[in-house]
Amino acid sequence: MDVFTLSLWLLRIGFVVLIYVFLFMVARALWHDLRAGVSGAGRPLGRLVVIAAQEGRPAAGTSLQLDAINSIGRDVNNSIVIDDTFVSADHAMLTFRGRAWYIEDRGSTNGTYLNGQRVDGLLPLGYGDELQIGQVRLRLERPRPE
Amino acid sequence: MTSAARVLYSAGIRPRFRWREFGLLAVVALALVTGWASLSSFRAGELGLGDAGLLATYLAFLFAIHVAFVITGRRMDQVLFPTAAMLAGISLLLMQRLPPDLVQQSIAGRDLTLAPLQLVWITLGLVILAASAIFVRSDGWLRRYKYSWAAAGIGLLLLVFLFGEVTGGARLTLTLGPLSGQPSELLKVILVVFLAGYLAENRAVLAANSTKVGPIKLPPIPYLLPMLAMWGIALAIVIVQRDLGAALLYFLVFLALLYVATRRASYVVFGLLMFVVGGAVLYGLFPHVQDRVNIWIDPFSDPQGAGYQIIRAMYAYGRGGILGTGLGAGLPQVGTVPSIPAIHTDFVFTALAEEMGMLGALALLGLYALIAQRGFRIAATAADDFRALLATGLTLVIVIQAAIICGGNLRVVPLTGITLPLISYGGSSMLVNGAVIGLLLALSDRGVEAPPPGARPNVVRRLGRRARGLSGRVEEAIS
Numbered sequence: 001m002d003v004f005t006l007s008l009w010l011l012r013i014g015f016v017v018l019i020y021v022f023l024f025m026v027a028r029a030l031w032h033d034l035r036a037g038v039s040g041a042g043r044p045l046g047r048l049v050v051i052a053a054q055e056g057r058p059a060a061g062t063s064l065q066l067d068a069i070n071s072i073g074r075d076v077n078n079s080i081v082i083d084d085t086f087v088s089a090d091h092a093m094l095t096f097r098g099r100a101w102y103i104e105d106r107g108s109t110n111g112t113y114l115n116g117q118r119v120d121g122l123l124p125l126g127y128g129d130e131l132q133i134g135q136v137r138l139r140l141e142r143p144r145p146e
Numbered sequence: 147m148t149s150a151a152r153v154l155y156s157a158g159i160r161p162r163f164r165w166r167e168f169g170l171l172a173v174v175a176l177a178l179v180t181g182w183a184s185l186s187s188f189r190a191g192e193l194g195l196g197d198a199g200l201l202a203t204y205l206a207f208l209f210a211i212h213v214a215f216v217i218t219g220r221r222m223d224q225v226l227f228p229t230a231a232m233l234a235g236i237s238l239l240l241m242q243r244l245p246p247d248l249v250q251q252s253i254a255g256r257d258l259t260l261a262p263l264q265l266v267w268i269t270l271g272l273v274i275l276a277a278s279a280i281f282v283r284s285d286g287w288l289r290r291y292k293y294s295w296a297a298a299g300i301g302l303l304l305l306v307f308l309f310g311e312v313t314g315g316a317r318l319t320l321t322l323g324p325l326s327g328q329p330s331e332l333l334k335v336i337l338v339v340f341l342a343g344y345l346a347e348n349r350a351v352l353a354a355n356s357t358k359v360g361p362i363k364l365p366p367i368p369y370l371l372p373m374l375a376m377w378g379i380a381l382a383i384v385i386v387q388r389d390l391g392a393a394l395l396y397f398l399v400f401l402a403l404l405y406v407a408t409r410r411a412s413y414v415v416f417g418l419l420m421f422v423v424g425g426a427v428l429y430g431l432f433p434h435v436q437d438r439v440n441i442w443i444d445p446f447s448d449p450q451g452a453g454y455q456i457i458r459a460m461y462a463y464g465r466g467g468i469l470g471t472g473l474g475a476g477l478p479q480v481g482t483v484p485s486i487p488a489i490h491t492d493f494v495f496t497a498l499a500e501e502m503g504m505l506g507a508l509a510l511l512g513l514y515a516l517i518a519q520r521g522f523r524i525a526a527t528a529a530d531d532f533r534a535l536l537a538t539g540l541t542l543v544i545v546i547q548a549a550i551i552c553g554g555n556l557r558v559v560p561l562t563g564i565t566l567p568l569i570s571y572g573g574s575s576m577l578v579n580g581a582v583i584g585l586l587l588a589l590s591d592r593g594v595e596a597p598p599p600g601a602r603p604n605v606v607r608r609l610g611r612r613a614r615g616l617s618g619r620v621e622e623a624i625s
Contacts, residue, residue, distance in 0.1 A: 007193055011184035012472040016502055018177035019509040022232060025170060026225050026516055115160065126221055128162060 044143045045096045046127065048080070054135035057083045065143075070094040072133060073106070086110045086134035092119070094131075094140075100124050101140060103131065110134060162219040164212070170228035171212055175205050178235040181473060185243055188474035200265050204238055207269060211276045218280050223590035226520045229513055230275070230583045233568040234268045234576075236510070240497055241490065241571055243473055248490050249571065260490060260571065267573045271580030278584030285589075289532050292343030299336035300379055302329040307387060328574040330392040331565070334547075335578060335585075337377070337396060338403070338539035344372065345407040346532035352408050388434060391564030394550055397421065399542050406538050407531075442560040458486045459493060459555055462500040470503025490571040492563045495555045510569075511552065517583075518545045524590040537589045540582045544568075 044065040050058050058064075064080055071078040073091040082091070088108035095102050105112040105119045112119040113132035125131075131138045178201060186196030208231050215222065238261065246259035253266060288295070302320075306329050311319045320329055345352065351369050377400055385393050401417040428435045437452055445453035445460070462485075465471055476497070477485055486493050499507040521541025528534040544567045554561035565575040568583075 004187075004191075004193065008184065008187050008472065011180055011187060013469065015177060015181040015184050015473070016470070016506050016509060018173060018180055019232065019236075019506070019513075022170065022173045022177060022228070023509065023512045023516065025173060026229070029166060029225070030519065128221075 046101065046143055047141050048094075048131070048138045049141050051130070051137040051139055053084065053137070054086075055084055058136070063141075064138075066094065066096070068096045071106075073108075082133060082136055084134040084136050087136070088134075091133055092131075101126065108133075159217065160219040161217050162221065164216055164224050167212060167215070167224035167228060170225065171208055171231060174208070174228050174232045174235060177232070178205065178239065181236075181239045182242075185239065185473040188472060200238060200242065200261055204235060204265060204268065207272055208235075211272060214276055214280065220280060220587075220591055222279060222587045223520055223524060225516065226583060226587055226590070227275075227279075229516045229520070230568060230580075233510075233513055234271070236498070237494075237569040237571075238265060238268060239473065240494060240569070243501070244490050244497060264571050264576075267571075267576040270573070271568075271576035273580075274577055275580040275584035275587070278581055279587035279591075282585065282588035285533065285536070288339050288536070289343050289346070292340045295336050295343075296340040299333045299340070302336075303333055303387075305329070310387070328572070330387075330389055331574040331578040334392070334395060334399070334543050335540070335582060338399065338543055339536065341377075341400060341403050342532055342535035342539050345403060346530070346535050349407045349531060352404075385428065385432075388432075389563075390435065390438065391547075391550060391554075391562035394562055395543070395547050395564065398546050398550075399539060402542050402546070403535060403539050407535055438560045438562065442557060445557070455487050455493065456557055456561060459496040460557065462486065462496050463556075466500040466503045468504045470499075470501050470506055473501050476500040488563070491565060492551065492561075492570070493555055494566050494570045495552050498569075499555075511548075514545055514548045514567075517541065520590075521545075521586055524586055528589060533589055537586060540586050540589075544579060544582060 045068060046066045048064040048066060050060050050062040050064070052060050067079065070080050071090065071093055072080045072082060072087075073089050074081065074083060074087045075089040078090070080094075086109075088106075088110070090106045091108040092112040093104045093106055095104070101124065102122050103112060103114055103119055103125055104122045114123055114125055115130050116132075125140060127140055127142050129140050131140065179195070179198075182198055182201045183193070183195055186198070187193050190196055211227070215227070241264040242261040244260060246261060249260050249263055251258060251263055253263075258266065306320045309320065320327060348369050377396070381393055381396055397417075401414060404413050404417070405411070429439060440447065441453050441456055445456045447453060449457055462476065465476065470476075477500070486496060489497050495507070495510070498510060502509075518541055521537055521544075525534045525537035525541065528537055547564055547567050550559070550562060551564050551566050553559040554564075565572055567575065567579045
């Protein structure tokens with residue numbers, strides 16, 4: 001078999017094999033999705049990462065684990081306590097309902113902002129969205145894979 | 147932050163990277179370049195890419211759309227677009243491989259042949275895909291006007307019925323000035339929109355059974371009538387036009403959606419019984435239905451006439467075998483005569499199976515299975531009933547259509563002429579399927595407007611809520 005015939009054969013098979021590589025890549029991603037969905041019970045649903053805090057509390061880069069219901073505020077009885085002068089005692093509520101996250105302002109003095117817009121009522125948000133509470137900017141992220 | 151980024155942010159646009167989509171698109175590009183090299187090398191007799199302008203244009207277009215998705219920051223499914231891109235790319239390769247003079251048309255003063263024309267359709271289809279994925283931010287315009295959509299669809303079909311042109315024994319094509327198209331392709335989407343809207347609104351009532359016909363329990367008839375009427379009109383016109391493939395598609399999609407909305411297997415049983423009865427009636431009434439069935443059972447009874455196409459297809463599978471003959475090495479034409487009529491439309495699956503073999507054909511079916519998985523997943527995570535049913539319906543339209551024509555080509559079911567979605571040559575098919583994938587992408591976007599609160603009567607809504615939770619209790623609640 002000469003070089004040309006061999007290369008042609010390789011190209012031919014390579015084309016089909018690459019389509020299977022594509023299918024395999026997707027299948028693997030789907031498998032990971034499914035596994036994450038099954039083993040996801042009882043694990044944190046997501047986390048809030050501090051991007052920037054004017055007064056340095058909490059420090060930028062801090063990651064806060066989230067449950068299904070998270071109350072945010074300066075009062076120590078909140079599940080997420082943010083000690084910042086511009087945060088109200090009971091500031092906001094971040095909840096996971098069914099399949100989506102929702103943010104709600106609890107009548108704070110300085111308001112809660114979702115991607116730069118003031119939160120009025122109940123707003124849905126997704127992973128990657130940015131919250132501003134007082135002078136603290138936070139980003140909602142997926143739970144860290146284990 | 148650069149100034150460009152600041153301009154984007156101030157316009158409310160937040161770019162969001164889509165690495166999984168990018169990675170999959172890279173594999174698509176690699177696979178298509180390999181396929182193109184295989185075809186060109188075989189033709190030229192030496193290794194090389196030949197004139198790869200068409201492929202380069204296509205790939206550039208894919209990545210442009212990817213960049214558009216990234217810049218607009220859409221949080222859509224990242225698998226669906228690369229899968230569609232792989233299918234359309236395979237289509238481009240096959241059209242490049244098939245005899246270029248199968249189709250000739252001049253667009254904007256330039257005479258184009260098969261592959262360049264298909265590239266035009268693919269490009270337009272991708273534009274529609276990207277536009278519907280990016281700009282459809284609310285589904286109100288679909289759910290609010292369901293009866294208008296249904297009426298528009300039926301009107302379109304009536305137009306074809308009155309003014310259409312006959313191609314291949316079926317009255318399919320409507321010509322309007324310089325444009326011509328096959329409205330039955332568009333109708334399938336309109337039908338899904340209507341069914342989704344109607345079923346979402348009335349599913350609680352439909353899931354309850356209050357009418358009994360013998361041992362079969364049916365929902366209250368008045369609620370079933372509008373839907374059956376719409377569907378019956380569409381089906382009747384299609385049958386009169388002799389477009390059997392479309393009729394089969396509409397019927398199966400209707401049945402599947404009814405089942406998904408109500409979870410009642412008795413509807414499916416009833417529907418299949420109706421199908422058997424209807425099939426028998428059609429078989430008795432129309433000679434062309436008899437032809438199709440007879441050829442399916444014994445193609446060798448008329449090898450030079452009605453059975454020619456399917457016999458040639460079977461020879462092609464035999465030549466292809468497991469690994470295929472390789473792109474370019476098959477026999478889609480002998481001399482200047484195409485060995486399989488309609489090789490670029492109805493029998494494109496055969497062209498692929500001959501040159502890429504059983505492995506290639508299975509890979510193709512795998513790609514459709516991926517579309518099904520993504521579509522149903524989008525449906526399962528949808529915010530409300532309408533979106534779930536719409537996503538299910540759109541997915542089914544593509545998957546069932548692929549199943550009907552692949553089954554027909556393989557002589558598993560009687561052959562009915564219908565296009566292989568995203569692969570077959572044809573403008574209407576490409577545009578409509580582009581819109582279907584685009585709508586699925588829009589439905590998968592987690593950033594779109596929340597569905598409107600139901601404007602339904604309170605009783606029905608309460609029932610609907612219960613139906614979602616405890617479907618069994620609904621019967622008690624109504625009685």
